[in-house]
Amino acid sequence: MAILTIFGAMALFLSSVVAQNCTALTPKAPLKLAEGYTAELILNGLNIPRDIVFDTAGNLLVSEQGGAGIRRVVLTETDGKVCVASSAQLIDDNTLNHGIAFSQDGKTLFVSNMASVFAYPYDAEAGTVGTKKTLIEGMRSGGHITRTLLTPASAPDILVVSRGSDGNIDNTTTDVEAGKSIIKTFSITELLASTAAANFATGGEVLGWGLRNSVGLGEDPSTGGIWSVENSADDIHRSGVDLHNDNPAEELNYHGLIKDANNPLKGKNYGYPACFSAWQTTNIPENTGITIGSQFGGIAGTPFENVTARQSMEDVDDFCRTERQGPSLVFPAHTAPLDVKFKEDGSAAIVAFHGSWDRTPPDGFRLGKIKFADGQPVANVSDTTAVEYIVENQDNTKCPGSCFRPVGLAFDKKGRLFMTADESGELFVITGV
Template sequence: MVALVALLPQALAQTCATINPANAPTFASGYSGRVVMNGLKGPRGIVFDKQGNLLTSEQGGYGIRYIQLTDNGGTNVCVKSSKQLVADTSLNHGLELSPDGKILFASSVSAVYAWDYDGTTGTVSNKKTVVSGTNNGGHNTRTLLIPKSSPDTLLVSRGSNGNIDSPTAQESSGRSQIRAFSITKIRSAAADYLTGDILGWGLRNSVGIGEDPLGGIWSVENSVDQMSRENKDIHNTNPCEELNYHGIISNANNTLKGANFGYPQCFAVWDPTVLPNPGTFKTGQNFAIGNPSGAVTDATCSSRQAPKLCFPSHTAPLDIKFNPNGTAAYITFHGSWNRNPPDGFRLSKVAFNPSTGMPTEPSTSQTAAQNIMYNANNGACPTRCFRPVGMAWGPKGQLFMTSDSTNEIWVVGGAT
């Protein structure tokens, strides 16, 4: 009888039906994955609630979707039910839940909103605008993060108004910045974006924000397109996409709070070999765009906060999630439109030292990102290939991920 009872859960567990991927990616050794759901409309942000339900924002105009899962462990996960939670065509990326799971936050190009949320019934009510004044052209996502180390803080990332947004050289522009807001205060009365505390600025378009287990805040930056240096086109392999560190937000003595990361004047080198008069430049070092002169020189740029790591140009990192023990960060690379041949379109893993909270590779490394899920051939990209965006850790420890070009949600096996 004891043996039969022990076997009962295995007997009841069912294998989820296979959903063939729109474009099957390749997995590195030790990793696997399967499509949990398809037929979505541009899925972007993704979070789990306290009840184990999955929420995703759909940039294709459907707002926010509520998905109940049958989770048999590993990659054996399938959809039990799905419904539209919020119908709002303006919502396009950002999605976050309060630590108690009772407040849902989402963003449009112009504002951040909050709802009272019930994960058991899959319902929302009492919509409020909590942050306003974020409207601009160019980059339209407003990424949201509530750090575990500072549960009353909502971080909001806002990108630039175009490729080179000259006014962002001033803090007062409010663009190309990550700002922090007290959740208690903005739930009581909406705040203008310009009133938030500046965590970092000079960040062209930091779509991905994540927190490591030590409480450190990290962002991944989509750097400039069409770059030239001393009248030479170097854009195909420069500048790098950046992994930036913003310190521990709960630390009152955080010396990185309010740091300037260089944009729109300074960028980090990826490929020094194509620079005119490259001198001693190495990967990861800041340098000036265009023709360095006057108030903006390479020396000026060396005083800006440099990235902790660099990634290949135009690969477009969109999210970063750390594993629970702090030995790795997973980063989605949405992929390029501004280089030949195309690059990105993959999920990668970066090794970290859990004691220091820093990457194991030096800032000059070009090999820090280990590709674990990728397209075998990027020739069909960006419109007809796997293109990852957001990530979330599931209740049983699996990594879930959206792909907006293929309208899928994946679960990744082997990601620990």
């Protein structure tokens, strides 16, 4: 695959973000692009930008995790080049840390912090919000703090909320009623009409659980299928062997059609904390039957860690493969996928691999493209080449401190992909996708 290179120097960070007037900006870290793609930096100086979403007027809203709340970025176009006309704070709330979504009519903005989900009336033309209403609460915990939101076009009255585990290995999540490591759905109509906020653990319906930390949620517009990307565990051991550098795999998981009343995947358990997916199989002890993408157990500190004569490690692995829902695709360990978004025609999914500290050498820190057909990945679960990497760092050895780390993704109406990089405080537009 031919590679084009963008060389960049350290970008000047601004204490307050202002209009860029189509001035060419230099990325903080040198990037390399697959042939046929372009990446333009259109805004910098953002305060840990995370998830992003377009309003009905074509403005981009950015969730800033660095204590800034929600930012509204007004875009314009000059000779086919996307430019920032203005950028200003929309919601001043230093607890907001990731989640952001619009109702399908664009008149209600949903945002989240570690504990709660909120709704604001929103005027896209004026760029203003009304009075905040708390919709869901009861999610405060340690561990993973983001609460990702999705409002599927195929089910306009549904709000999807993803909550991760309380720590690396959270054995309380073996109980679905704990309301952790789980994706739930709520009726927007009921949430807005209620005088009291719903409790996350007891309210809503379970879409999937046994999901350690599914930060990225996406809908395939061509089918209405709901997908998530899973950040799996760190520092795992099995039978005294350290597996963590290449296991467990990160996952792409399918949750079916929310609009289908008979969705066979609704409520399925995807394995965590008892079962994990394999990326590299040769260093797994007692690995009979384990293949790339298959689930296995016996991880230290989890259920099934200690096996008995009546329950061999092979029995545990068989349970994980037959009694838990497996992934559709797997990715290298610790690449940390944080978002997944689909092309309008459903021909590809784009995944932001944020990258992780828990591997030598570092891995991730890149944007990947996965081919789809008929609502499913073209590749099978054991294919380690399913992802085409289209934007990468020129030098991953500088990661995570001095490289671009993609997070939020959003397509505009012209099919251009917008992407945040949180550590460098940047917003890019990518073409050729």
